[in-house]
Amino acid sequence: PLIYCYRKPKTKRAKRFLEKREPKLNENTKNAMLIKGGNANLTVTEVLKDIYAVKKPFAVLYKRKNITRPFEDQTSLEFFSKKSDCSLFLFGSHNKKRPNNLIIGRMFDYHVLDMIELGVEKFVSLKDIKNSKCPEGTKPMLIFAGDMFDVNEEYRRLKSLLIDFFRGPTVPSIRLAGLEYILHFTAVDGKIYMRSYKVLLKKSGCKIPRIELEEMGPSLDLVMRRTHLASDDLYKLSLKQPKGLKPKKKKNISHDVFGTTYGRIHMQKQDLSKLQTRKMKGLKKRPAEKSAEDGGTTPKKSKSA
Amino acid sequence: MAAVRVEAVLAAAEEQEAEKRRSITVEKELELEYDLGNLLAVDRNPPPAAALRGAGPRREALLRALARDNTQLLVSRLWELPAERAGGAGGPLVAQLPEPTFRLPREKPPPKPRPPTRWEQFARLKGIRRKKKTSLVWDEQAKEWRRRWGYRRAGGDPSRAWLAEVPAGADPEEDQFARLRREKRERVARNELNRLRNLARAHRAGSAVPAAPLHPTGHQDRDELRRVSRVARVSTASLGRFQPRLPKESAEPPSRSGGKKRRFEPLLGNLAAERSRQLELLRDMSSKKPVLDITRAVNKQLRQEEAEAAAANKGKKQSKRGKRGRRQQRPGRSGKKSG
Numbered sequence: 001p002l003i004y005c006y007r008k009p010k011t012k013r014a015k016r017f018l019e020k021r022e023p024k025l026n027e028n029t030k031n032a033m034l035i036k037g038g039n040a041n042l043t044v045t046e047v048l049k050d051i052y053a054v055k056k057p058f059a060v061l062y063k064r065k066n067i068t069r070p071f072e073d074q075t076s077l078e079f080f081s082k083k084s085d086c087s088l089f090l091f092g093s094h095n096k097k098r099p100n101n102l103i104i105g106r107m108f109d110y111h112v113l114d115m116i117e118l119g120v121e122k123f124v125s126l127k128d129i130k131n132s133k134c135p136e137g138t139k140p141m142l143i144f145a146g147d148m149f150d151v152n153e154e155y156r157r158l159k160s161l162l163i164d165f166f167r168g169p170t171v172p173s174i175r176l177a178g179l180e181y182i183l184h185f186t187a188v189d190g191k192i193y194m195r196s197y198k199v200l201l202k203k204s205g206c207k208i209p210r211i212e213l214e215e216m217g218p219s220l221d222l223v224m225r226r227t228h229l230a231s232d233d234l235y236k237l238s239l240k241q242p243k244g245l246k247p248k249k250k251k252n253i254s255h256d257v258f259g260t261t262y263g264r265i266h267m268q269k270q271d272l273s274k275l276q277t278r279k280m281k282g283l284k285k286r287p288a289e290k291s292a293e294d295g296g297t298t299p300k301k302s303k304s305a
Numbered sequence: 306m307a308a309v310r311v312e313a314v315l316a317a318a319e320e321q322e323a324e325k326r327r328s329i330t331v332e333k334e335l336e337l338e339y340d341l342g343n344l345l346a347v348d349r350n351p352p353p354a355a356a357l358r359g360a361g362p363r364r365e366a367l368l369r370a371l372a373r374d375n376t377q378l379l380v381s382r383l384w385e386l387p388a389e390r391a392g393g394a395g396g397p398l399v400a401q402l403p404e405p406t407f408r409l410p411r412e413k414p415p416p417k418p419r420p421p422t423r424w425e426q427f428a429r430l431k432g433i434r435r436k437k438k439t440s441l442v443w444d445e446q447a448k449e450w451r452r453r454w455g456y457r458r459a460g461g462d463p464s465r466a467w468l469a470e471v472p473a474g475a476d477p478e479e480d481q482f483a484r485l486r487r488e489k490r491e492r493v494a495r496n497e498l499n500r501l502r503n504l505a506r507a508h509r510a511g512s513a514v515p516a517a518p519l520h521p522t523g524h525q526d527r528d529e530l531r532r533v534s535r536v537a538r539v540s541t542a543s544l545g546r547f548q549p550r551l552p553k554e555s556a557e558p559p560s561r562s563g564g565k566k567r568r569f570e571p572l573l574g575n576l577a578a579e580r581s582r583q584l585e586l587l588r589d590m591s592s593k594k595p596v597l598d599i600t601r602a603v604n605k606q607l608r609q610e611e612a613e614a615a616a617a618n619k620g621k622k623q624s625k626r627g628k629r630g631r632r633q634q635r636p637g638r639s640g641k642k643s644g
Contacts, residue, residue, distance in 0.1 A: 023413040030412055087412040109413050143375045145348040159347075164409050167343055175397045176388060179344075179380065184372040188352050195368055199376060204328045205321070208384045211377045213369055238410035 021085050025244050029169040030106075031086040032059040035077075037093030038067035043100050044092035046125045050218040051090060053126060054196075056136050058168065060084055070103050071228060074112045082110045088165050098225060104161055108230075108238040115228040116158050121191070122221040131216050134180040134198055139168040141179060141199075146187035154227050155187060177201070182213070192222040329381060331374045339382050342405030346379040420510045422503040535559050 009015040020028070032055055034048045052061040068076045070091050077089060087110075091103040098119065105115035126133065142163060149159045166183055179199060186193045196217030201209035230238070252264045338347040352371065357364050386400040421429065428434075441450040442459040451459040469481035519533055538558060539545040545558030560566075589596060 023416040025416065027412050106410070107412070108410060113410060139344060141344040141346075141376065141379055143346045143348065143372065143379065145350070145352055145371060145375060147349050147351045149347065150349060160407075160409060163343065163345060163407060167409075170342070170405060171402060173391075173399045173401045174344075174383075175391075175399050176384065177397060179383065182372065182376050184368070184375065186352055186357075186368060186371065188354050188357050193357075193368055195372060197369070197372055197376070199380075201380075205324075206329065208329050208381045210328045211373055211380055213373050213376060215365075215369065235410065237414075239408055240415065241411070242415035 025242055029058050030088050030164065031084070032088035032090060032165060033080055033084055033086040034059060034061045035080070035089060035091045036062065036065045037091060037101075038065055039094055040065060040092050041094040041100070043120060043123055044094055044102065047100075047102065047120060047123055047218070047220065048090065048092050050126050053136070054140075054166070054217060055168075060086060070105070070112075070115060071117070071226060077105075077112060078107070078110055081107050090165075101225070102222075104165065105228075106161060106164055108234070112228070113230045113234065113238055114157055114161060116154070116161060117225040117227065118192070119223040119225050120220055121223055122219075124219045126217055129215055129217075129219075131198065131214055133216055137168075138178065138181045139171065139174065140166055140181040140183045140196075142166060143182065143184045144187075145184065148187035149185075154224065154229070157227070157229050158192075158224065159185075181217075190223065192224070194218075194220040194222060329377060331377050333374070333378070337375065337378055339379065340405055340407045341382060341386065342403050343407055344379070344383070344402075345405075345407060346375055346382075348375050419507040422506075423499075 009018055032051075034052050036045060036048065040048075048061060052059050062080075066076065068091075070077055077091070081087065081089065087107040089103075089105050089107070091105075093101045093103075095101070098117070100120040100123075102118045102120060103115055104118060106113050144159055144162075148155045150156065162185060179201075182197050182199055184195045184197065186195075195215065196219060197213040198216040200212040200214060202212055204210040229235075254262050256262065333348070333350060335349045338349070339345070340347075353367070356367055383400060386402065388398050388400040390396045391399040438453065440453060442453050443449075444451040444459040444461075446461065451457055453459060469485060471477060471479075471481060475481075519536060521533075525533070538548055538550075539561070541548060548558070550556075
């Protein structure tokens with residue numbers, strides 16, 4: 001059933017458009033909106049453009065500057081999210097107190113769930129590194145290094161946010177030769193180093209190739225500033241998956257440690273005397289034995305006089 | 306001499322194998338955690354902080370080496386997945402990815418299931434279950450199995466029925482064919498109306514529609530009109546006490562809170578009742594016996610807990626017993642005398 005907003009759709013196209021945006025069991029890939037703040041400088045604009053290139057086609061880059069402060073007032077972000085159906089956002093701004101500021105965040109039900117403010121200390125853009133790049137829309141491999149990503153609660157949320165942001169569409173199978181792009185995040189000394197590399201698969205003796213990396217994409221040195229994390233119960237509510245998504249358990253099938261699949265077949269009661277087995281001529285009953293079994297009754301009838 | 310050569314050859318081959326294997330093995334203190342559905346790997350080893358502090362190309366080289374090692378491990382895992390050649394023998398090698406295990410929050414809340422229709426509610430109440438119908442029906446006239454409905458259905462083409470019997474009490478001048486056609490049209494229209502009403506009910510239950518306006522719009526249904534008439538009744542100077550009303554309507558005007566708030570007695574009403582109440586209060590205050598009987602209260606609480614536990618246990622086994630079993634069980638369980 002469709003949940004119409006205020007007006008009912010009058011065309012099939014409008015209806016399809018609304019159906020795409022309503023809540024579903026298996027959701028669409030999350031879109032990201034990249035917004036410039038009132039006083040965004042060159043660095044921040046370049047960062048947004050590079051991230052847009054990485055996240056195409058699941059991102060929208062807004063050209064005009066929007067004078068808002070996400071940490072104070074979230075209504076304009078929520079309005080944009082509703083209009084463009086984006087649940088991830090990256091807001092870039094710059095002022096004296098917080099230079100080269102990036103606010104990365106996500107939404108739940110068009111309301112802000114988590115927001116983390118990061119400062120860009122060093123940025124090397126796609127243009128500055130003169131290598132060949134990988135095709136647009138490649139699903140990146142993500143690696144997080146550093147124990148901070150587990151120990152600190154804010155870093156844990158940041159890890160979850162970054163995975164959500166860069167993950168791309170969920171696919172059931174992937175072409176092994178197409179694993180070209182990797183995003184590597186290292187948390188060390190209160191800083192987060194994000195590096196993107198192009199993967200070169202070299203021949204090694206066995207089936208698994210040897211990896212060589214070539215620095216490619218945007219590389220950022222980030223510092224965590226303010227955070228606005230969702231409360232525990234709201235976060236738990238957003239994690240809740242509907243029951244229909246759980247894979248249905250097939251009865252009668254079990255697996256053992258070695259990977260063998262066992263199944264049970266239920267048969268009706270069989271009359272073992274009438275089983276069709278292999279005929280062995282040597283075991284066939286001879287006529288003499290047969291008459292002995294019948295108890296002496298001869299097959300030939302005797303004529304009465 | 307030949308033996309020495311063979312040994313040398315074997316040793317050389319062994320060296321080569323080890324070299325190949327070394328090129329793809331990576332030594333790590335702690336194993337990485339993999340989520341292959343998301344192409345994700347998490348490395349919990351603390352990175353060499355001192356080495357990474359100095360800025361410049363050394364840091365980049367170190368980061369790149371770390372990334373190379375981690376990527377090698379992740380790619381090894383991915384290459385171990387079951388793979389096949391998509392699109393025939395010459396196609397690309399494609400690996401089957403498992404489901405992603407890392408839990409990420411949803412974009413929107415999960416959709417609510419649609420509310421049951423009027424028929425479904427009635428069926429649930431009466432315990433009517435769906436009868437599984439066969440897709441083919443035996444047609445006596447054609448002497449073969451035909452569809453239940455659709456192309457070449459079992460009852461013959463209804464548009465080519467050449468005979469329409471006049472029913473017992475009907476008007477002999479009436480056109481029976483026209484009557485049949487009219488009735489079919491009415492049936493279809495009623496079905497469509499019910500379907501749209503069910504859709505509207507589901508849509509209303511799903512989204513919070515803003516409250517209906519008070520002026521007549523022509524599209525209001527029974528519940529909205531009831532609400533509107535209630536509001537209209539109370540919107541007079543005397544708050545609906547002296548309004549003309551229908552024979553079966555209640556004399557009291559409907560309260561705005563819907564009967565949720567406390568009701569107080571009038572100040573100067575029943576003098577005798579007030580007197581008796583005050584005397585009882587004095588009696589209770591001056592008596593030595595406590596108002597709350599501790600033992601009775603404790604027993605009541607215990608009984609309540611036992612009943613709850615019994616209900617919880619019953620709930621687990623309820624599906625097996627059925628209505629009759631449950632009905633037989635109930636009086637035995639919860640009927641306990643007070644202590």
